[in-house]
Amino acid sequence: MSLRELIQMVLVLTIVTSVCAGGLAAVKLVTKEQIDYQQIKFIKEPALKKILTDYDNDPISDRLQIVTGKDARGRDVKTTFFLAKKGGDVTSLAFEAGGSGYGGPIGVMIAIDPKGGIVQAVAVTTQSETPGLGSKIVDDPDFPSQFSKKPVSANFNLAAAGGEIQAISGATVSSSGVSTAVSRGVELYQNVKSQLGL
Amino acid sequence: MQDYLLMIVAAMFINNIVLIRFMGNCPVVGVTSSYESAVGMGAAVIFVATMAGTTCWIIQKTILEVLGIEYLQTLVFILVIAALVQFVEILMQKVAPPLYRALGIFLPLITTNCMVFGVSVLNIKEEHSFMQTLIFSLASAVGFALVLLFMAGLRERMDATGRVPSLLRGVPITLITAGMMGLSFAGLLGMA
Amino acid sequence: MAARIVNEFTKGFWKEIAPLRFALGICPSLAVSTKVESALGMGFAVVFVLCMSNVLISAVRNLVPDKVRIAVFISIIATGVVIVELVMQAYFYPLFLVLGIWIPLIVVNCIVLGRAEAFARKNTIPLSLSDGMGMGLGFTLSLVVISSIREILGSGTWLGMLVMPEAYPGFGFLLRPPGAFVIFGLILGIMNVISARIEKKTA
Numbered sequence: 290m291s292l293r294e295l296i297q298m299v300l301v302l303t304i305v306t307s308v309c310a311g312g313l314a315a316v317k318l319v320t321k322e323q324i325d326y327q328q329i330k331f332i333k334e335p336a337l338k339k340i341l342t343d344y345d346n347d348p349i350s351d352r353l354q355i356v357t358g359k360d361a362r363g364r365d366v367k368t369t370f371f372l373a374k375k376g377g378d379v380t381s382l383a384f385e386a387g388g389s390g391y392g393g394p395i396g397v398m399i400a401i402d403p404k405g406g407i408v409q410a411v412a413v414t415t416q417s418e419t420p421g422l423g424s425k426i427v428d429d430p431d432f433p434s435q436f437s438k439k440p441v442s443a444n445f446n447l448a449a450a451g452g453e454i455q456a457i458s459g460a461t462v463s464s465s466g467v468s469t470a471v472s473r474g475v476e477l478y479q480n481v482k483s484q485l486g487l
Numbered sequence: 488m489q490d491y492l493l494m495i496v497a498a499m500f501i502n503n504i505v506l507i508r509f510m511g512n513c514p515v516v517g518v519t520s521s522y523e524s525a526v527g528m529g530a531a532v533i534f535v536a537t538m539a540g541t542t543c544w545i546i547q548k549t550i551l552e553v554l555g556i557e558y559l560q561t562l563v564f565i566l567v568i569a570a571l572v573q574f575v576e577i578l579m580q581k582v583a584p585p586l587y588r589a590l591g592i593f594l595p596l597i598t599t600n601c602m603v604f605g606v607s608v609l610n611i612k613e614e615h616s617f618m619q620t621l622i623f624s625l626a627s628a629v630g631f632a633l634v635l636l637f638m639a640g641l642r643e644r645m646d647a648t649g650r651v652p653s654l655l656r657g658v659p660i661t662l663i664t665a666g667m668m669g670l671s672f673a674g675l676l677g678m679a
Numbered sequence: 680m681a682a683r684i685v686n687e688f689t690k691g692f693w694k695e696i697a698p699l700r701f702a703l704g705i706c707p708s709l710a711v712s713t714k715v716e717s718a719l720g721m722g723f724a725v726v727f728v729l730c731m732s733n734v735l736i737s738a739v740r741n742l743v744p745d746k747v748r749i750a751v752f753i754s755i756i757a758t759g760v761v762i763v764e765l766v767m768q769a770y771f772y773p774l775f776l777v778l779g780i781w782i783p784l785i786v787v788n789c790i791v792l793g794r795a796e797a798f799a800r801k802n803t804i805p806l807s808l809s810d811g812m813g814m815g816l817g818f819t820l821s822l823v824v825i826s827s828i829r830e831i832l833g834s835g836t837w838l839g840m841l842v843m844p845e846a847y848p849g850f851g852f853l854l855r856p857p858g859a860f861v862i863f864g865l866i867l868g869i870m871n872v873i874s875a876r877i878e879k880k881t882a
Contacts, residue, residue, distance in 0.1 A: 298747045305739075305751050306566070309758040310559060316765050317558050323769035331772050507856045509710040513789055516702050558765065561783040562757040569753055598749070601706050601787040608783055652868075654875070658702045659867040666860030673857065 326350070329369070333385070333414060336398040337371060340410035343380055344373035355481055368477065370485065373400075381409055382485070386474030390466030392417040395426070397470035401441060401478055403485070408443075411436045411471055416463075423463030432457050432464065436471055441479060445472040491622055498626035501676055504602055505634045506669035511602030515638055516661050518593070525639035529632030531590040533625070535575060536603045539568045540624025543607035544617060564607050569598045602631050637668060684809045691813030697790045698821040699870050704790040708822055709859040711781050715838045718826035720774045721781060722819025724767070726812065728759040728785050729794060733811035736799040752795045753786070760786045790818060828862055829853045 329349050337348060348371040357368045373381040383400045396415035401408055413427045426432055435454050436445065446452025447461070447468050456464035504510050511532075518524045543564050551557050576594045579587040597603055606627050610620045641664055645651050651660050697703040704725075711721045735755050743751045764782050767775040775782065785791065794814055799807040830836055833853035835843035852858045 294744070294746075298744055301743060302747055302750055302754075305743075305754050306562075309562060309754050313559060313562065313758060313761050313765075316762050320765045320769040324765065327769060327772035331776070506860075509706050509856065509859070510784070512705040512709065513703070516705065558761060561761050561764065561786055562754065565753055565757050565786050566750070569750055598753075599787050599789055599792055601784050604787045605780065605784055608780055612780065654871040655864070655868045659864040659871070662705075662860045662864035662867065666857040666864065669857035669860060673855075 333371075333398065336412040336414040337383055339412040340398055340400040341371075341373045341381055341383060342409075344375050346372075346374040348373045348383065353485075355484055357477055357481055368481075379403060382478075384474065384478070385414060386470045386477065388466040388468070388470035388473065390416060390418050390426075391423050391460075391462040392419060395463070395466040395470055397467055397474065399436075399471060399474040399478075401475075403482075406441045408436055408439050408441060408445075408471070408475065410434075411467070413467065416466075418460070418463045423460045425457045425460050426463050426467050429457060433467070441475045445475060491618075494619065494622055495626040496675070498623055499630035499633065500672050503630045503634065503669070503672050504606065504627045505631055506665060506672055508605070510605040511600050511631050512665075514596065514600060515635060515665065516658055518596075519635060519639040519642055519661065522636075522639045522643060524593075525635045527590050528593045528596075529635045531593040531597060532600065532602065533628040533632055535568075535572060535594075535597050536606055536628035536631075537621070537625045538575070539571055539603050540606050540610055540620055541617070542571060543567055544610050544615070544620040547611050560608070560611070565598075565604060568603055568607070572598050602627070634665075634668065638664065684805055687806050688809040688813040691810070691815070691817035692820060695814075696817040696821060697793075697814055698818060699867060702867075703793060704788050704818055705863070707781050707784065707788060708818075708825055709856070709863060711778060712822055712826035712829055712859060713833070713854050714777075715823060715826045715830050717774070717777045718822035719819065720767075720771070721778055722815070722822050724763045724778075724782060725785055725788065725791070725818050726815030727763055728756065729791055729811040729815040729818075730808055731759040731762075731811075732756045732791060732795055733799040733807040734804055736795045737802060737804045737807035740800045748800065749792075749796075752792060752800075756791050756795070757786050790814060825859075825863060825866060828866070829859065833858070 326349060329352070334349065341348060351372040351374065352369050353372070354367045354369050356365045358366045360366050368384055371383040372379050373383065380402065381400045382403050383398055385396050385398050388395050388397065394415070395413060395418070397411055398414050399408060399411050411433050413433070416424070416427065418424045418426065439445070439453070444452040445454060445468050447454050447456050447465055449456065449461075450465075452468065452472075454464070454468045456468075498504070502508060505512060505515055514528055514532075518528045546563060546567060547557075547560065551560060551563065572594055576587075576591065579590070579594075606624050609627075610623060613623075615623055638661065642661065645660065645664075655663070691697070695701070698705060698708045707721055707725075711717045732752070732755050736752055739751070760783060763785070764775075767778075767782060794811060798810050802810070827837060830838075831842055832850050834849045835841060835847040850858075853862060
């Protein structure tokens with residue numbers, strides 16, 4: 290293989306791959322917004338529908354991102370807040386918080402009425418708890434309803450830890466995961482309340 | 488330790504990459520007409536898939552995720568695999584000529600073996616750690632090689648008896664046999 | 680010229696229908712054929728990638744040195760695949776979730792690289808486009824045939840509509856991986872019977 294051939298090969302490959310990568314970056318840029326929307330729509334919307342009741346807008350379009358902390362590497366952690374509006378007024382604010390259960394992380398969507406400072410409802414978005422036991426945090430309607438209509442200042446821990454929530458019998462770890470998630474969520478809400486401008 | 492053992496059994500048999508996940512079927516149909524070529528292909532794939540799985544994992548974690556360009560995964564992984572195959576070919580030719588003579592002709596075929604690419608993507612999708620990636624890639628490739636060997640052995644016997652209806656000879660009977668093999672592998676389901 | 684374009688297009692449907700004749704692209708044919716809907720989605724994704732890669736490869740066929748051609752082909756194909764991935768995520772998210780890993784796996788689909796190597800690098804752009812279109816639609820057709828059999832007999836529906844009597848229990852084996860292999864093998868056997876008949880008639 291002569292030197293000229295080698296240079297030609299490297300050159301062709303470099304040009305082709307950079308054109309490809311450049312083209313893809315452009316496509317990504319164009320589709321990014323829509324992909325975010327779709328991912329939220331199909332993964333978060335079922336939970337949103339469960340907890341938001343009184344609104345006439347599309348909460349997924351009316352969402353805002355706020356920096357709520359830093360991760361281990363010092364990069365910003367953002368939380369997405371979904372705004373439910375009725376006649377232009379914000380009626381609820383929904384966002385996701387996490388705790389850990391028996392089978393892995395548990396994601397919980399929390400709806401808060403920003404004017405009254407009241408937790409309206411909570412719903413589990415993602416979980417991998419044992420079917421039939423820990424999965425009751427999703428299937429048993431009585432458990433999540435304990436969080437509803439309580440002021441954000443309430444103690445959302447389990448009764449065993451001095452809070453107001455009764456654990457599902459046989460699924461204490463999973464219940465505790467949900468209550469931790471809600472407690473964290475409420476704390477986060479109180480920290481960023483002023484930034485939301487509501 | 489037990490977790491790793493379970494992972495090995497699952498990747499080799501219960502979720503066999505060929506029979507249950509449907510990856511790498513072309514070589515199972517293509518190179519199982521003789522036992523020797525099945526051994527060669529199997530060995531070459533074990534080698535390349537393990538290297539590709541771990542290399543792709545490292546690149547994903549140290550480059551793609553750090554720069555936030557995970558969407559280029561497909562493009563980057565396939566180029567890594569193609570380059571790796573080239574590299575292995577050249578290295579083998581220089582260092583171990585007898586091995587190269589035995590496996591050399593199978594190496595170019597591996598680039599488009601969906602099993603190698605599939606394992607690399609699965610490692611990322613299922614959020615494996617580095618150790619898990621290594622074990623999963625190796626065990627999946629061994630599972631692939633086993634199917635290749637079983638199939639080659641079965642086909643040699645089927646050809647010898649000559650009792651396969653002429654219309655099913657070749658590819659059709661290979662696929663039906665693969666289905667039967669998948670059923671027997673599924674019998675191990677209770678173990679994990 | 681026009682006749683050749685038509686010819687390159689139609690050969691993909693019977694004479695050279697890739698999965699059923701040459702056992703190319705078996706993996707996706709087995710994996711995404713439990714439902715007709717996912718088979719169609721997969722088929723059109725492959726049609727797009729195949730047309731795009733054939734056209735682009737044909738366009739650069741005289742500029743690329745022989746030794747790096749495979750790397751260049753793979754880059755072009757992978758670009759097409761990522762475009763499909765992004766567009767599908769943006770506009771057909773449920774389909775994207777169903778097809779999952781099989782979308783990126785189009786990159787190693789033997790049909791796509793096979794057509795680049797065997798056809799597009801030797802032919803003009805219009806011919807390559809019609810070849811890609813024909814081969815892609817032929818692949819889609821094979822997928823629809825396999826998935827129709829599996830969906831109708833396996834779960835009693837076709838494209839989600841109930842076609843079997845209500846009481847039909849569904850032959851669950853066909854929906855499981857081993858069932859896919861057996862059905863595909865039998866279809867290939869039937870193809871052999873039909874082509875043997877046709878050959879006898881013309882001979």
